[in-house]
Amino acid sequence: MSTLKDVAKxxxxxxATASYVMNGSDLITKQTKEKVLLAAKEIGYRPNGNAKNxxxxxxxxxxxxxxxxxxxxxxxxxxxxxxxxxxxxYEMVVCASDDKHRLLVERYVDGAIILNYxxxxxxxDSLASEKFPIVVLDRELENPHVKEVLLPNKHGxxxxxxxxxxxxxxxxxxxxxxxxxxxxESRLEGFRESLSKHDLPFKETDxxxxxxxxxxxxxxxxxxxxxxxxxxxxxxxxxDEMAMGAIKASQQTGLKVPDDIAxxxxxxxxLSRYVQPALTTVRVxxxxxxxxxxxxxxxxxxxxxxIDEAEIPIEFIPRQSS
Amino acid sequence: MSTLKDVAKxxxxxxATASYVMNGSDLITKQTKEKVLLAAKEIGYRPNGNAKNxxxxxxxxxxxxxxxxxxxxxxxxxxxxxxxxxxxxYEMVVCASDDKHRLLVERYVDGAIILNYxxxxxxxDSLASEKFPIVVLDRELENPHVKEVLLPNKHGxxxxxxxxxxxxxxxxxxxxxxxxxxxxESRLEGFRESLSKHDLPFKETDxxxxxxxxxxxxxxxxxxxxxxxxxxxxxxxxxDEMAMGAIKASQQTGLKVPDDIAxxxxxxxxLSRYVQPALTTVRVxxxxxxxxxxxxxxxxxxxxxxIDEAEIPIEFIPRQSS
DNA sequence: TCAATTTATTGAAACGTTTCAATAAGAATT
DNA sequence: AATTCTTATTGAAACGTTTCAATAAATTGA
Numbered sequence: 256m257s258t259l260k261d262v263a264k265x266x267x268x269x270x271a272t273a274s275y276v277m278n279g280s281d282l283i284t285k286q287t288k289e290k291v292l293l294a295a296k297e298i299g300y301r302p303n304g305n306a307k308n309x310x311x312x313x314x315x316x317x318x319x320x321x322x323x324x325x326x327x328x329x330x331x332x333x334x335x336x337x338x339x340x341x342x343x344x345y346e347m348v349v350c351a352s353d354d355k356h357r358l359l360v361e362r363y364v365d366g367a368i369i370l371n372y373x374x375x376x377x378x379x380d381s382l383a384s385e386k387f388p389i390v391v392l393d394r395e396l397e398n399p400h401v402k403e404v405l406l407p408n409k410h411g412x413x414x415x416x417x418x419x420x421x422x423x424x425x426x427x428x429x430x431x432x433x434x435x436x437x438x439x440e441s442r443l444e445g446f447r448e449s450l451s452k453h454d455l456p457f458k459e460t461d462x463x464x465x466x467x468x469x470x471x472x473x474x475x476x477x478x479x480x481x482x483x484x485x486x487x488x489x490x491x492x493x494x495d496e497m498a499m500g501a502i503k504a505s506q507q508t509g510l511k512v513p514d515d516i517a518x519x520x521x522x523x524x525x526l527s528r529y530v531q532p533a534l535t536t537v538r539v540x541x542x543x544x545x546x547x548x549x550x551x552x553x554x555x556x557x558x559x560x561x562i563d564e565a566e567i568p569i570e571f572i573p574r575q576s577s
Numbered sequence: 578m579s580t581l582k583d584v585a586k587x588x589x590x591x592x593a594t595a596s597y598v599m600n601g602s603d604l605i606t607k608q609t610k611e612k613v614l615l616a617a618k619e620i621g622y623r624p625n626g627n628a629k630n631x632x633x634x635x636x637x638x639x640x641x642x643x644x645x646x647x648x649x650x651x652x653x654x655x656x657x658x659x660x661x662x663x664x665x666x667y668e669m670v671v672c673a674s675d676d677k678h679r680l681l682v683e684r685y686v687d688g689a690i691i692l693n694y695x696x697x698x699x700x701x702d703s704l705a706s707e708k709f710p711i712v713v714l715d716r717e718l719e720n721p722h723v724k725e726v727l728l729p730n731k732h733g734x735x736x737x738x739x740x741x742x743x744x745x746x747x748x749x750x751x752x753x754x755x756x757x758x759x760x761x762e763s764r765l766e767g768f769r770e771s772l773s774k775h776d777l778p779f780k781e782t783d784x785x786x787x788x789x790x791x792x793x794x795x796x797x798x799x800x801x802x803x804x805x806x807x808x809x810x811x812x813x814x815x816x817d818e819m820a821m822g823a824i825k826a827s828q829q830t831g832l833k834v835p836d837d838i839a840x841x842x843x844x845x846x847x848l849s850r851y852v853q854p855a856l857t858t859v860r861v862x863x864x865x866x867x868x869x870x871x872x873x874x875x876x877x878x879x880x881x882x883x884i885d886e887a888e889i890p891i892e893f894i895p896r897q898s899s
Numbered sequence: 900t901c902a903a904t905t906t907a908t909t910g911a912a913a914c915g916t917t918t919c920a921a922t923a924a925g926a927a928t929t
Numbered sequence: 930a931a932t933t934c935t936t937a938t939t940g941a942a943a944c945g946t947t948t949c950a951a952t953a954a955a956t957t958g959a
Contacts, residue, residue, distance in 0.1 A: 259946065270947095301684065302945085303684055304685050308914095309627040309915065309944090311946085324655035325652055346680055347672060347673075348680065358626075469851075590938075592917095593940075597938090599916095632918085633944085
């Protein structure tokens with residue numbers, strides 16, 4: 256593989272000059288510039304990113320660290336981060352890990368956004384620094400170089416429960432996702448809190464554990480209805496997909512939604528307004544979430560202090576399922 | 578940030594020794610080993626991946642290059658690649674690009690899997706080499722260091738069309754995705770070819786252009802039905818999501834599926850068997866696809882020649898929508 | 900015409916590792 | 930006790946860049 260040295264030799268200049276040319280310095284005269292560029296092309300030169308990074312002590316890459324690619328995988332979130340990152344002239348890489356977290360630890364990136372329950376708080380504490388800021392999307396963490404950018408899940412649950420209470424519901428169930436999800440659990444927690452604000456009890460047996468997929472919602476709800484002939488008049492779901500599945504299951508059992516049983520989702524995915532009945536839900540700006548996360552990271556990277564705690568906007572969307 | 582040198586100094590050994598310890602060489606005596614490890618821990622040492630990579634001329638990372646994070650984003654595919662990559666002691670990074678493709682060009686990875694229509698054949702041709710093998714998932718490309726791992730889309734269309742013809746359909750429409758998708762277009766092409774094998778004509782006006790999302794399928798189908806009171810008795814869709822959307826649109830117009838109009842999807846996503854009516858489709862092993870792609874890459878990386886052209890298995894799944 | 904200034908080019912050190920070849924220290928063989 | 934053979938440790942070069950400081954060349958001003 257050819258290097259800058261090869262280019263320099265071919266163009267009859269020093270490697271310093273070649274380097275300046277490759278980086279578009281304006282000290283270099285036009286004709287040497289062309290000479291070098293031509294040589295580089297002829298020889299098929301590709302810069303070596305590792306050497307660059309090593310020298311500059313900087314990669315211009317930020318990393319998004321996920322726990323995996325299955326499960327609730329937020330395309331919009333990725334898109335939001337990507338947009339913000341590109342705007343800053345950086346690149347983004349996303350990777351999944353459950354063990355060594357090599358890409359996170361070995362300084363391949365200038366900063367990290369974390370949504371990975373396999374990564375411990377201790378590790379993050381030991382990594383975060385002035386030079387290596389971190390944004391967490393899935394936990395609370397007190398550290399000057401770590402910033403939390405969290406969804407206002409509890410806020411959303413307040414809307415939801417108030418709405419349901421207004422409609423006269425007294426016994427409300429909950430469809431939860433997998434326990435590893437910070438958002439899922441904080442929605443459940445928020446649900447519990449909102450319920451008690453309204454002096455309503457929660458029967459633990461009305462808690463259904465699914466795994467965020469539509470099909471798990473369908474299956475678990477079907478099972479629930481089969482086992483309990485006495486059921487809540489309403490269910491809150493930790494996301495839209497499960498709510499949709501649960502609605503299908505209820506309908507297949509002959510129940511009318513929302514008359515016999517009401518459902519409220521969370522997220523407002525595109526499909527929610529098109530299903531029958533259209534799904535009541537809480538709209539979450541996932542793309543905005545990603546963007547905010549990236550912005551927060553860049554703010555730390557540039558030591559700008561005054562980043563105001565931007566809340567991710569949410570909105571309650573009443574539709575026909577409740 | 579502390580370096581190996583710092584560790585060495587603290588442990589009173591040479592950096593060579595420290596390096597050997599960090600890499601678990603068995604030449605080093607147990608007590609120096611402990612001494613170094615302790616020093617490393619105390620000092621909070623993290624290896625510098627860039628320096629390592631530079632020296633070793635190898636990153637142990639393979640890259641998956643996508644065009645974006647929206648659109649048909651194949652979690653299963655990612656999962657498949659990830660599994661195979663981890664098994665080999667490598668890591669995977671995924672990134673999106675539409676312009677400079679820095680991460681692809683600057684040797685951050687040891688090999689690449691491409692599913693990104695922004696990346697030109699010329700670029701791939703210039704990058705691919707003995708030392709840098711490439712697997713393409715979205716094009717045909719003749720190059721000794723590039724391997725195609727493609728879905729048998731046309732094969733799937735043969736099944737589909739034969740099935741529909743057997744059921745007596747004579748006028749069959751097609752719901753296509755966005756033009757940038759290689760798979761989408763090759764399904765369309767396959768559809769055309771299968772149709773003509775059966776001596777059936779294809780009316781260009783029976784081609785609906787959507788964008789792979791369920792909602793686009795719904796919207797485009799609704800529009801089509803509104804504009805054409807005369808419509809095909811069956812539609813083949815380039816993926817399941819659009820088929821589901823189209824079915825919803827048809828039902829909302831009062832049509833009975835499959836009696837008035839039949840639908841066949843492609844992919845067999847989880848949900849397909851649970852919708853009403855259950856969706857006839859072609860099952861594609863996406864995870865297998867990813868795994869095969871990664872295996873093919875490793876085979877090239879290890880110069881193993883005899884990689885047999887593994888076909889990704891597909892299977893026709895007749896259900897109630899046709 | 901010569902000094903002073905500006906502009907273009909270059910040599911060489913440095914970034915943090917790995918790893919070869921060389922050395923030092925111990926153990927084993929005479 | 931001297932020699933050989935192991936084993937553990939180390940010095941130093943190398944990987945491919947960037948960038949500072951130094952030089953060389955060209956231009957200007959007197």
